[in-house]
Amino acid sequence: xxxxxxxxxxxxxxxxxxxxxxxxxxxxxxxxxxxxxxxxxxxxxxxxxxxxxxxxxxxxxxxxxxxxxxxxxxxxxxxxxxxxxxxxxxxxxxxxxxxxxxxxxxxxxxxxxxxxxxxxxxxxxxxxxxxxxxxxxxxxxxxxxxxxxxxxxxxxxxxxxxxxxxxxxxxxxxxxxxxxxxxxxxxxxxxxxxxxxxxxxxxxxxxxxxxxxxxxxxxxxxxxxxxxxxxxxxxxxxxxxxxxxxxxxxxxxxxxxxxxxxxxxxxxxxxxxxxxxxxxxxxxxxxxxxxxxxxxxxxxxxxxxxxxxxxxxxxxxxxxxxxxxxxxxxxxxxxxxxxxxxxxxxxxxxxxxxxxxxxxxxxxxxxxxxxxxxxxxxxxxxxxxxxxxxxxxxxxxxxxxxxxxxxxxxxxxxxxxxxxxxxxxxxxxxxxxxxxxxxxxxxxxxxxxxxxxxxxxxxxxxxxxxxxxxxxxxxxxxxxxxxxxxxxxxxxxxxxxxxxxxxxxxxxxxxxxxxxxxxxxxxxxxxxxxxxxxxxxxxxxxxxxxxxxxxxxxxxxxxxxxxxxxxxxxxxxxxxxxx
Numbered sequence: 001x002x003x004x005x006x007x008x009x010x011x012x013x014x015x016x017x018x019x020x021x022x023x024x025x026x027x028x029x030x031x032x033x034x035x036x037x038x039x040x041x042x043x044x045x046x047x048x049x050x051x052x053x054x055x056x057x058x059x060x061x062x063x064x065x066x067x068x069x070x071x072x073x074x075x076x077x078x079x080x081x082x083x084x085x086x087x088x089x090x091x092x093x094x095x096x097x098x099x100x101x102x103x104x105x106x107x108x109x110x111x112x113x114x115x116x117x118x119x120x121x122x123x124x125x126x127x128x129x130x131x132x133x134x135x136x137x138x139x140x141x142x143x144x145x146x147x148x149x150x151x152x153x154x155x156x157x158x159x160x161x162x163x164x165x166x167x168x169x170x171x172x173x174x175x176x177x178x179x180x181x182x183x184x185x186x187x188x189x190x191x192x193x194x195x196x197x198x199x200x201x202x203x204x205x206x207x208x209x210x211x212x213x214x215x216x217x218x219x220x221x222x223x224x225x226x227x228x229x230x231x232x233x234x235x236x237x238x239x240x241x242x243x244x245x246x247x248x249x250x251x252x253x254x255x256x257x258x259x260x261x262x263x264x265x266x267x268x269x270x271x272x273x274x275x276x277x278x279x280x281x282x283x284x285x286x287x288x289x290x291x292x293x294x295x296x297x298x299x300x301x302x303x304x305x306x307x308x309x310x311x312x313x314x315x316x317x318x319x320x321x322x323x324x325x326x327x328x329x330x331x332x333x334x335x336x337x338x339x340x341x342x343x344x345x346x347x348x349x350x351x352x353x354x355x356x357x358x359x360x361x362x363x364x365x366x367x368x369x370x371x372x373x374x375x376x377x378x379x380x381x382x383x384x385x386x387x388x389x390x391x392x393x394x395x396x397x398x399x400x401x402x403x404x405x406x407x408x409x410x411x412x413x414x415x416x417x418x419x420x421x422x423x424x425x426x427x428x429x430x431x432x433x434x435x436x437x438x439x440x441x442x443x444x445x446x447x448x449x450x451x452x453x454x455x456x457x458x459x460x461x462x463x464x465x466x467x468x469x470x471x472x473x474x475x476x477x478x479x480x481x482x483x484x485x486x487x488x489x490x491x492x493x494x495x496x497x498x499x500x501x502x503x504x505x506x507x508x509x510x511x512x513x514x515x516x517x518x519x520x521x522x523x524x525x526x527x528x529x530x531x532x533x534x535x536x537x538x539x540x541x542x543x544x545x546x547x548x549x550x551x552x553x554x555x556x557x558x559x560x561x562x563x564x565x566x567x568x569x570x571x572x573x574x575x576x577x578x579x
Contacts, residue, residue: 002016028284029283029284031218031219031226032214032215032218032219035218035221035226035230036230038226038227039227039230039253041227042227042228042253042259043253043259044095044259045256045259046256046257046258046259047085047089047095051082051085054078054081055078058074058077058078061074062074062075095258097329098257098258099258099259099260099315100260100315100318100319100321100322101258101319101322101326102254102255102257102258102259102260103260103261103262103315103316103319104319104320104322104323106254106260106262107316107319107399108397108398108399109399109401110363110365110398110399110400110401111400111401111402111403112361112362112363112365112390112400112401112402113362113402114360114361114362114449115361115388115402115442115449115451116356116357116358116361116365116367116390116442117356117357117360117442117443117444117449118354118355118356118357118440118441118442118443119355119356119357119367120154120155120184120185120355121185121355121441121454121494122148122155122184122185122354122439123184123185123186123187123456123474123476123491123494124157124184124187124189124456124474125348125436125437125456125458126145126146126148126157126348126437127347127348127436127437127458128456128458128474129146129157129159129182129189130143130145130146130159132189132191133146133159133180133182133191135191136180136191136192137161139164140163140164140167140170140174141161141162141163141164142161142162142163142164142165142166142206143159143160143161143162143180144159144160144162144205144206144234144236145159146158146159146180147159147233147235147236147306147353148184148306148353148369149235149236149237149305149306149369150237150304150305150306150368150369151181151237151238152238154183154185155183155184155185155355155369156181156182156183156184157180157181157182157183157184157189158179158180158181158182158235158236158237159179159180159236160176160178160179160180160201160204160205160236160246161176161177161178161179161180161196162176162204162205162206162207163175163176163204163206163207164206165206168208171206171207171208172207172208172209174207175200175201175202175204175207175273176200176201176202176204176206176207177198177199177200177201178196178197178198178199179196179197179199179236179244180195180196180197181195181197181236182195183195185494187473187474187491187492188473197244199244199271200271200272200273201246201269201271201272202272202273202274202278203216203246203269203274203282203287204246205234210279210282210283210286211282213231213234213246213248213269214231215286216269216282216286216287216288217231217248217250217267217269217286217287217288218230218231218286219282219283219284219285219286219287220267220285220286220287220288220290221286228252228253228264229250229251229252229253229264230250230251230253231248231249231250231251231267232248232249232250232251232309232310232311232312233248233249233309233310234246234247234248234249235247235248235249235306235307237301237305238301239268239299239301240299240300240301243270243271244271245268245269245270245271246268246269246270246271247266247267247268247269247302247307248266248267248268248269248288249263249266249307249308249309249395250263250264250265250266250267250290250309251263251264251309251311251312252264252265260315261309261311261312261315262312263293263308263309263312263395264292264293265290265291265292265293265295265296265395266290266291266296266302266307267288267289267290267291268288268289268291269287269288269289270289293395293397296394296395302394303394304366304367304368304369304392304393304394305368305369305393305394306353306369306393306394307393307394307395308371308391308392308393308394308395310351310371313351313371313373313391314340314350314351314373316389316391316399317340317350317351317371317373317375317389317391318339318340320338320375320387320389320401321336321337321338321339321378323336324336324337329378334378336386336405337377337378338375338376338377338378338386338387339375339376339377339378340373340375341374341375341376341383341413341414341415343436344434347436347437348436348437350372350373350374350414351371351372351373351391352371352372352437352439352440353369353370353371353372353393354369354370354372354439354440355367355368355369355370356368356370356372356390363400365390365392365398365400366392366396368392368393368394369392369393369394370390370391370392370393370400371389371390371391371392371393372388372389372390372391372439372440373387373388373389373391374387374388374389374413374414374440375387375388375389375413376413376414376415383412383413383415383416384404384405384410384411384412384413384416385404385409385411385412385413385414385481386403386404386405386413387401387402387403387404387405388401388402388404388440389401390402409482410482411451411481411482412479412481412482412484413481414438414453416484417435417438417453417455417479418434418435418438418455420479420484420486421435421455421457421477421479421486422435423486424477424486424488425488428457432459432460432462433457433458433459433460434457434458434460435455435456435457435458435477436455436456436457436458437455437456438453438454438455438479439453439454440452440453440454441453441454441478443498445498445501445502446502446506446509450480450482451480451481451482452478452479452480452481452487452501453478453479453481454476454477454478455476455477455479456474456475456476456477457474457475457476457477458474473491473492474491475488475491476488476489476490476491477489478497478501480501480505483505483508483509483512485504485505485508487500487501487504487505489501
């Protein structure tokens, strides 16, 4: 049809050329709008090609078929095929099954035989931080979802103070002008003064059109990346020059048969207001500097950092269910099939970004931020801890796991923790309060490594389930995953936690393990000097007592001599009288 229209004359040719130019311009300038469609085709390319090929062959055979019976047979076959495909692929989730299996085969799996220690424990859960941050901004501002990252060598919650999405006009004209950077290790997070960083980003998560982070990143992708990459989580951190940057994690889709997601590097967006040159660049080729996974090691601020998309790490952790083979997760096997435990709605789900110390775990793993998962058996009634998974948060191609089940440790998992906390404090109003986010706490106490879960009691609004109480002094509980006992600890004094745990559990440990190791806290200089003085006084008292004993012994000896003299004198007197 287009060929016939083209051959009609010069006027029609101009119209076709103009139409093609407009079409190409729309495809170029609006690629951020239709890119999700390209990703959809990329994710299901094998299924789409299979369906279209079979449909084409079936319809061609239907048209060529002479008898009614053959045509009915072809229609029946096509209907049965697509019906079975839908039932098996979507209802039985066979497509996700194969996708997860491909993820498992792509992993660089390393089994560790000794748990790492935790360090720099974060006091507040994510939702508490998010609530407290929202309490500190005005009507026309929103706070982006917090992420735990490393800033100046410390673990910080960072989030952008951005124009609200509630009012459309702010997203059109305003910039993101501040960033919260709050310590994760303090029970008193402050959202003012030095923790409220003045920095301008003209590209932000809540901004509109080409100034939106997603749009700017997609526009920056080349044609090949447009089909294979998609933006994910957005992080705020400092680069190697000390300047604040916006780091967008990228997901890369791999494979042809049942494509699967993997870490695709990051896109780094620098801060600053944009002029007309930046505007033209933004609407044409987007903004940002792409850094591939192989190049990230050349940037110190991106190593041992948190840049991995949680969508990717969740699928990697879930794929461990294939550890015993392709068919093990099927209903008639399931010897080692595991799942990521679910949490109630609106709470922060796994992974829990945690700082681990691998220095004494006999592996080449670095010490820093990891995505931690506590995997449990697939049954709803099974809440034991089967595997601990440690995925480097910077996207390093390593996957560490610790097999609790094969070691028969019998640890309780995350799903079992809420009821244990509630049972230990029956006087709480558990209708409005709930224990949340049970992250690992692993320490050397009483002669061995012990695994606990650190949970926080939060109050959830009855009107808005997404609003958590962000108390500066939350109630914290440590649950021994082996002994199942709950220890309530002082959020203001993390240095005393190990001693509080020991004071409550040492008798149980000694009874069960036959251990005579006692917890000894480090004495201050004043306490050490006092101990020395007490020792000196004791020695002095001993000297005085020794002198008294020597005197008593001397007197006793003199008394004995006098008695003997008196006896001899009586004998002499008796002899004299008899003479």
